[in-house]
Amino acid sequence: MQHVVVAAIGAIVNLDHPAHIIEWHFIKLTVSNVIVIGLMFVAFFAAILLPFPGSGARREARRGGDKS
Amino acid sequence: MSVSPPRPKSWTVRVREAGVEALPPEKLLPDGQPTYVASWIYVFGVASIAALVVIIGSGTILALKGPAWWHYTGIGHFFNSIHMWAVELFFFAMVVHLWGKYWMAAWRGGRTRVWITGAVTFLVAVPTALTGYVSQQNFDAQWISTQAKDAMNSVGVGAFFNLTNFGQMYSYHVLIMPLAVVGLVGAHVLLVRRHGVVPPLPFHAARAGADVPAAVREGPSTPTGPSNGVA
Numbered sequence: 001m002q003h004v005v006v007a008a009i010g011a012i013v014n015l016d017h018p019a020h021i022i023e024w025h026f027i028k029l030t031v032s033n034v035i036v037i038g039l040m041f042v043a044f045f046a047a048i049l050l051p052f053p054g055s056g057a058r059r060e061a062r063r064g065g066d067k068s
Numbered sequence: 069m070s071v072s073p074p075r076p077k078s079w080t081v082r083v084r085e086a087g088v089e090a091l092p093p094e095k096l097l098p099d100g101q102p103t104y105v106a107s108w109i110y111v112f113g114v115a116s117i118a119a120l121v122v123i124i125g126s127g128t129i130l131a132l133k134g135p136a137w138w139h140y141t142g143i144g145h146f147f148n149s150i151h152m153w154a155v156e157l158f159f160f161a162m163v164v165h166l167w168g169k170y171w172m173a174a175w176r177g178g179r180t181r182v183w184i185t186g187a188v189t190f191l192v193a194v195p196t197a198l199t200g201y202v203s204q205q206n207f208d209a210q211w212i213s214t215q216a217k218d219a220m221n222s223v224g225v226g227a228f229f230n231l232t233n234f235g236q237m238y239s240y241h242v243l244i245m246p247l248a249v250v251g252l253v254g255a256h257v258l259l260v261r262r263h264g265v266v267p268p269l270p271f272h273a274a275r276a277g278a279d280v281p282a283a284v285r286e287g288p289s290t291p292t293g294p295s296n297g298v299a
Contacts, residue, residue, distance in 0.1 A: 036160070044164045047108035055106040 096261055105265050109168035112161045119158035120253060124246065126151040131242050135205040155197055166190055174266045182263055185256040192252060196245035202231050203238045213237070 020031040029037075077085075126147050130138050138144040166186065175183035202213040213231040220226045230236055 036156075040160060040163055040167075043112070043160070044167050047112060047164060047168060050108060052106040052108055055103065058103045058106060 091258065091262055096258075098261070102265065102267070104268050107168075109165060109172070110265070112165040112168070115161035116158055116165055117253060117257075119154050119161060120249070122154040123151060123158060124250070126154060127242065127246070139206065155200070159193065159197070162190055162193070169266075172266060173269060176266055177263070179259075179263050179266055182256065182259045182266075185252050185259060189249060189252040189256060192245065192248050196241065196249055199237045199241035199245060203234065203241045205234070 022029050022031060022034055129147050130144075130151055133144060133147075138148040169183065169186065174186075198212075198216065202209045202216065217226060217231040220229050220231060
């Protein structure tokens with residue numbers, strides 16, 4: 001069973017090869033690192049732009065006369 | 069009737085008084101935070117600390133069991149992977165938190181040390197991870213150490229940091245560097261408690277409206293309390 005799971009996951013992304021490299025002038029990065037950096041940018045902008053759960057309600061509560 | 073002279077304060081009393089003055093209990097363990105703390109950026113800060121806890125825990129188990137265990141047993145592979153992926157998450161979350169705080173100018177209002185401890189934590193975490201890579205006891209570690217030693221030699225510190233010396237790198241990785249990272253993170257959290265979370269920048273504060281009092285927007289520090297829009 002374990003071998004089946006490992007084989008199934010391994011079939012999604014074949015990692016049995018030397019890393020793919022992206023070169024641009026002096027910048028040299030592996031594809032995997034580029035993906036991680038891209039995900040960090042996605043997470044960063046999502047963290048800025050997405051409203052935090054309940055933050056609107058708190059703000060409204062403050063403006064609605066809850067001055068305690 | 070004679071009056072006895074006041075007893076000189078012992079160092080423990082002086083330390084206690086200085087500690088309570090710097091961080092009174094209501095600041096150290098507050099029961100509320102300003103509404104602007106409700107932001108995903110702080111979730112990434114807390115996620116960094118959570119990942120660090122997993123790193124320390126899994127790393128302790130790996131150190132106790134040794135290289136043969138983490139290379140040749142299934143449970144060893146599991147903890148090895150937990151350790152590695154926790155480090156990935158630690159850096160991921162820390163970088164997002166760091167970017168967010170940079171663009172929020174988090175050093176405002178006397179919070180220079182808060183920013184510095186956070187930024188230096190990132191810088192110290194990088195060699196902490198590097199010494200982990202070269203402590204794996206496999207061909208990957210050999211390759212990285214023989215490549216990285218050239219970088220050390222090129223900047224003239226090869227006599228002090230020999231990346232091909234497993235014992236030295238392992239000592240750095242399991243003792244010295246983790247102490248530095250945990251100490252810096254602890255100082256960072258305590259400084260955040262002392263100075264409060266930085267209020268939004270003026271144009272963000274205008275959008276937040278009544279959440280941020282003017283005195284807080286422009287003041288040197290952020291008091292935490294009911295008058296400060298505590299959530």
